[in-house]
Amino acid sequence: MSKRTWACVECKQKYRRDQNSDKPVKCATCGKVCEYVHWKVRVPSPKKEKDWKKFWAAYLKEKALLEKYYNDESVEEITLDILNMRLIPRVKRNL
Incomplete structure (x- = not known):
């Protein structure tokens, strides 16, 4: 299975999750919903x-x-x- 990158913009945390997950990824630090990052995009x-x-x-x-x-x-x-x-x-x- 492929993984995708999600990022919490505020906390500056990045997470890798299964691409087929329907659930939004929440930040473990602040609890806000993370932003999905397209797999071809390089995040600084x-x-x-x-x-x-x-x-x-x-x-x-x-x-x-x-x-x-x-x-x-x-x-x-x-x-x-x-x-x-x-x-x-x-x-x-x-x-």
């Missing part, structure tokens, strides 16, 4: 605080843009550098 070391904060600010922003893209058909083309994705405007369907 928590010891490098400046890089850690910069990465998570950008990653969470891209995640929000991605969610907006899938929920709102009027969203224009977006580029997600961290996730290495370029999404073009979707064709609106009249049913």
